[in-house]
Amino acid sequence: MTQQEFPSALKNILESYQAPDAFFSALLPAIGDFLQSDRCFLYLHNPQNDLGKVAFCWIRTPDVPTVYNEEWAAQPPTLVDDDPMFAAALRAEPSIFVEDVETADSKVLNREFEQKYFGHRALIHAHIRQDGQLWGILQPCIFGHPRIWTEYERGVINNLVQRITPLTVDYVKSAFD
Known part of the structure; x- marks a missing residue:
């Protein structure tokens, strides 16, 4: 796809x-408008120390829960076991397009985990990777x-x-310089 096709x-x-x-x-509201997402x-993820944070979040309406944390935090030790999509991102698998959390294969996602922490019904789990490392996940x-x-x-x-990806990597690296 060329830039003109965006x-x-x-x-x-x-x-x-x-x-x-x-x-x-x-960018996030423009993605939200393009996909008509909520x-x-x-x-953002720092692969050197496994710290992460949600630095940017856009919501369409105030009744949609915000996912945001200002500070870098360690990944919960059970995250890879609890969240198959995060594990897939770490393994450099392609981005995941979930059409229905309720009917998705349990190998793709953990329905209870998604409902408890995110509440969405459909999502894109877009993996931002460079040099075999996870630097972020874009999630409409x-x-x-x-x-x-x-x-x-x-x-x-x-x-x-x-x-x-290059801007995301630079942004994460600059937070730890």
């Missing part, structure tokens, strides 16, 4: 914003009903992840 709002952000805080703050957040999601992700949407998200 929806115009995403293309404009990719071309216009340079500072990471402004870039990600503008929430979109960016989880839908509440209340399933959602079929089109091939075009999948292509846009996969290409978008490739485009934002």
Whole structure:
């Protein structure tokens, strides 16, 4: 997919914003609008010390729960066992497009874990990886009903992840310089 194939709002952000805080703050609502999602957040991960945080979160309406934590925190020791999608991200598997949390294969996700911590019904678990390491997860999601992700949407998200990977890696590294 070429840059011209990105929806115009995403293309404009990719071309216009340079500072990471402004870039990600503008990008998440544009992703939310493009996918008509209810929430979109960016989880950042430092692979050197297994610290993570959700630094950016956009919600469509105030009744959608926000996922956000300002401070870097250690991963819970059971996270890989409790969350198959996080384990897949660490193993460098492709991003995961879940159309219905209620009917997804238990090898793909832990329904109880998703319901307890996130509450969404459909989601994209987009893995931001570089040099065999996980640096982040972009997660747009839908509440209340399933959602079929089109091939075009999948292509846009996969290409978008490739485009934002260098900035994500630099952002995480700069937090620990």
